[in-house]
Amino acid sequence: MKRKPVIIGVTGGSGSGKTSVTKSICDKFSDKTILVIEQDYYYKDQSHLPFEERLKTNYDHPLAFDNDLLIEHLHDLLDNKSINKPVYDYKLHTRSNKTIFVEPKDVIIIEGILILDDQRLLNLMDIKVFVDTDPDLRMIRRLRRDIKERGRSLDSVIEQYLTEVRPSHLQFIEPTKRYADIIIPEGGENHVAIDLMASKIENILSKKHENNK
Ligand SMILES: Nc1ncnc2c1ncn2[C@@H]1O[C@H](COP(=O)(O)OP(=O)(O)O)[C@@H](O)[C@H]1O
Ligand SMILES: Nc1ccn([C@@H]2O[C@H](COP(=O)(O)O)[C@@H](O)[C@H]2O)c(=O)n1
Numbered sequence: 001m002k003r004k005p006v007i008i009g010v011t012g013g014s015g016s017g018k019t020s021v022t023k024s025i026c027d028k029f030s031d032k033t034i035l036v037i038e039q040d041y042y043y044k045d046q047s048h049l050p051f052e053e054r055l056k057t058n059y060d061h062p063l064a065f066d067n068d069l070l071i072e073h074l075h076d077l078l079d080n081k082s083i084n085k086p087v088y089d090y091k092l093h094t095r096s097n098k099t100i101f102v103e104p105k106d107v108i109i110i111e112g113i114l115i116l117d118d119q120r121l122l123n124l125m126d127i128k129v130f131v132d133t134d135p136d137l138r139m140i141r142r143l144r145r146d147i148k149e150r151g152r153s154l155d156s157v158i159e160q161y162l163t164e165v166r167p168s169h170l171q172f173i174e175p176t177k178r179y180a181d182i183i184i185p186e187g188g189e190n191h192v193a194i195d196l197m198a199s200k201i202e203n204i205l206s207k208k209h210e211n212n213k
Contacts, residue, residue: 003211004078005035005104006204007124008197010111011176012131013169014060015138015145017187021131021197022111024188028198033205035077035105039112041086042070046094054093060113060168067118070110074124077104091151106208107201116176126204129197130180131187135166 012018019038026034044066046054057064073083084099115121116128139161146152152160177183184193 002080003208004080005106005108006126006201006208007074007078008107008109008127008129008201009115009121009125010109010129010131011113011115011173011180012133012184012187013135013138013173014113014165015140015142016131016133017141017184017189018111018113018131020188021129021184021190021194022109024191024194025109025197025201028194029107029201033105034107034109034201035102037070037073037077037085037108037110038088039065039070039110039115040090041088041095042066042112043088043095045086049094051092057093058164058168059093060164060172062114062117062172065112065114067121071118071120071124074108074110074121077108078124080104090149106205113173114176116179117172122179127182127200128180129182129184130177131184132177133185133187135169137186 010018010022022036026036042065043059044064046057069086073085076083082101082103085102087096087098087100088094089096110121110125116130122128142161142165143154143157146157147154182193182197184190
């Protein structure tokens with residue numbers, strides 16, 4: 001019988017370097033080994049709402065996410081079933097019509113700001129990582145990225161940061177650090193931490209293969 005995939009959670013504030021850390025870890029393995037599931041792709045579908053209404057959503061609040069669907073998909077992957085992963089459009093603030101057909105892999109990394117805030121998600125994770133980066137650096141990185149890649153203006157990024165991102169970070173995200181097994185300062189450029197994570201994953205995989213013999 002095929003063994004269940006291992007689930008690793010990678011969390012941290014917006015702009016902390018979650019995506020960069022996840023990519024650096026994935027780059028050390030073949031494409032067949034690690035599947036990445038982004039919690040952002042599981043923001044609630046808002047296609048029924050006019051664009052102006054979508055702008056009013058607080059995207060840093062736990063209620064913005066469709067964790068039920070995320071959990072259903074993780075259970076499917078744990079049962080070695082494929083899923084149709086949603087695709088999210090940050091410019092339109094809703095899911096796209098497209099989905100991506102993905103098959104389970106030995107290791108699943110679930111990456112997102114609020115993955116440790118839901119007990120059901122916590123229960124599914126074998127390893128929990130918190131990427132810990134100072135707020136000023138996170139804000140600068142977010143500012144650059146959101147203007148370049150997410151179709152935002154300088155003023156809108158600052159306004160959203162002050163009214164939603166910062167308060168929600170302090171209320172919901174920062175407290176989840178206590179559930180992490182590993183805290184990685186600074187994120188994507190922390191090569192020591194990334195190498196340690198890669199060694200741990202290699203160790204898990206070799207044990208899995210031993211048990212499969
Ligand atoms: N160590 C770093 N130094 C400079 N820029 C970085 C660093 N890590 C990430 N970035 C940049 O900051 C932005 C946010 O990083 P990202 O990994 O997407 O964070 P998150 O997924 O936590 O929001 C991206 O544009 C990324 O290229
Ligand atoms: N329509 C949306 C959806 C999300 N956001 C912001 O994205 C952040 C999470 O993504 P990271 O890659 O930065 O972790 C979150 O802080 C939301 O504010 C958005 O601006 N618009």
